[in-house]
Amino acid sequence: MTILITGGSGCGKSTYAERVIASNPHKKRYYIATMQVYDEESVRRVARHRAQRQDKGFTTIERQKDLGALELESGCAVLLEDLPNLLANEMFDGGDPERIIPALESLNDRCGLLVLVTNDIFSDGVVYPDMTQEYIRLLSRVNRAAAMMADQVIEVVYSIPLYIKGGTSCV
Amino acid sequence: MKLYIGGAYQGQTELAVQENPDAEVLTDFHEMVREALRRGEEPRAFAVSICEVKPDAVVVCNEVGAGVVPIDAGERAFREAVGRALCVVAQNAESVTRCVCGIGVRIK
Numbered sequence: 001m002t003i004l005i006t007g008g009s010g011c012g013k014s015t016y017a018e019r020v021i022a023s024n025p026h027k028k029r030y031y032i033a034t035m036q037v038y039d040e041e042s043v044r045r046v047a048r049h050r051a052q053r054q055d056k057g058f059t060t061i062e063r064q065k066d067l068g069a070l071e072l073e074s075g076c077a078v079l080l081e082d083l084p085n086l087l088a089n090e091m092f093d094g095g096d097p098e099r100i101i102p103a104l105e106s107l108n109d110r111c112g113l114l115v116l117v118t119n120d121i122f123s124d125g126v127v128y129p130d131m132t133q134e135y136i137r138l139l140s141r142v143n144r145a146a147a148m149m150a151d152q153v154i155e156v157v158y159s160i161p162l163y164i165k166g167g168t169s170c171v
Numbered sequence: 172m173k174l175y176i177g178g179a180y181q182g183q184t185e186l187a188v189q190e191n192p193d194a195e196v197l198t199d200f201h202e203m204v205r206e207a208l209r210r211g212e213e214p215r216a217f218a219v220s221i222c223e224v225k226p227d228a229v230v231v232c233n234e235v236g237a238g239v240v241p242i243d244a245g246e247r248a249f250r251e252a253v254g255r256a257l258c259v260v261a262q263n264a265e266s267v268t269r270c271v272c273g274i275g276v277r278i279k
Contacts, residue, residue: 008236009247010254041244084240123178124238132239158176158257160267160279 007156026077031058068103177270200232214252218259
């Protein structure tokens with residue numbers, strides 16, 4: 001089972017994603033953290049997320065790029081947070097964005113439950129410099145590939161889940 | 172409490188007024204959150220206080236969080252704060268309506 005969760009800034013995506021994992025029976029739960037921690041704001045963000053998911057039985061894996069090389073036991077539950085950070089790392093920090101979709105496909109094959117968190121960054125109507133436009137374009141490609149492989153796609157709107165693909169709630 | 176949301180100028184204010192002619196309508200809630208941030212208030216606490224003080228109000232707010240994460244720390248904080256505050260309002264609201272091109276979709 002693979003679930004893609006999208007939504008805007010501060011809409012409750014992470015909280016919802018954690019609830020999805022916590023309400024499923026998989027014993028082995030991994031949280032793949034992709035964000036690079038480089039300033040005080042990101043330190044606070046990590047602290048907030050860690051507090052939020054404590055007691056939910058996650059093992060945290062810090063992995064900023066190259067998810068395809070991760071070796072996880074098959075049948076485990078994985079929460080990957082999040083695709084925009086992963087893409088930024090692969091694009092702007094000496095990685096390779098082309099390996100993201102194959103890595104997601106291999107996680108999709110291996111995991112018993114895979115929850116992918118992405119971000120809706122597509123609707124502010126701003127035309128950005130070329131490099132940012134390319135980032136937006138590539139993120140949309142990653143999102144669409146993830147949505148295609150996902151059994152469910154959910155948009156979280158201020159804590160309310162909307163089912164874009166795949167029917168009803170699994171929480 | 173009821174919540175109406177939508178992108179800029181999607182008709183959420185008009186719809187809120189039309190569907191709730193006798194209620195107090197708090198328009199541009201995102202600007203109220205901006206002011207609260209300026210005063211140094213925590214956005215969720217601000218939203219909780221609105222829910223407590225005006226439990227029968229109709230809150231109207233723009234969706235502002237669906238863009239590229241701003242480089243400016245203040246703008247970044249603003250977008251996230253609106254999201255956090257609206258999660259509180261949405262949880263408290265008896266209904267949430269999302270307006271697209273003037274058409275309301277009841278999502279709660």
